Structures are given as structure tokens and as C-alpha cells.
Amino acid sequence: MPVLQNEKREPPITGSMLEGLLTYDPDTGIFTAVKTRGRHRAGKRAGSKGGEGYIIIKINRRNYRAHQLAWVWMFGEWPRMDIGHINRDRSDNRIANLRLAITSPSSC
DSSP states (O other): OOOOSSSSSOOSOOHHHHHTTEEEETTTTEEEESSOBTTBOTTSBOOEEOTTSOEEEEETTEEEEHHHHHHHHHHSSOOSSEEEETTSOTTOOOGGGEEEEOOOGGGO
């Protein structure tokens, strides 16, 4: 049976909240800023690569992994399981490269 994460937590951000801040291209996996906010300029690529190789996007002083935001953007809901990168490239957030991942209890 898959291990569910964030089972009791409310989703931190919704698709409608994202639409006012970012655009997402499912073919490239790239998020782009809609508006200029601080030093982040409208039309520029959003996020940066974090220490573990994931693209991290800061929204309202909270860090989000881009692959999770891509899932919310495409499916309208926060993923209830981990999301895996099919090609194992943690910075490749094309929707075709993302899947729900089943984690075993020994990997927790």
C-alpha cells in the first residue's frame, strides 16, 4: 500500500493561486513569473536549482519544489504521494517526466 504524505495537512498552495503568479509550460517543464515581484522580473524563468538538484520556487516566503507545483498546475490538486522524475533528472519538470511514486516503508 502506498505511503501517503501530507495526509492531514492542507495543501499549501492551489492552482488558482499559482495562475496569478506563474505560468507553466508542460512541454519544457519551465515556470515563468507573470508579474515583477521584488527582484524577480515578469517574463523571466522562476526558481533556481537547490542543493538536492530540485528546482525550488519561493512563493510568499515559502519554498516549493517545481515538480510539485507542476502537478498542482496540471491536475488542480496537491499530490498526495511523492512525485518521481522518470528520467531521474530532478531538474526536468516536464509533465511527461513526472509520475506518482510509491515509496516503501524502508525508504522513509
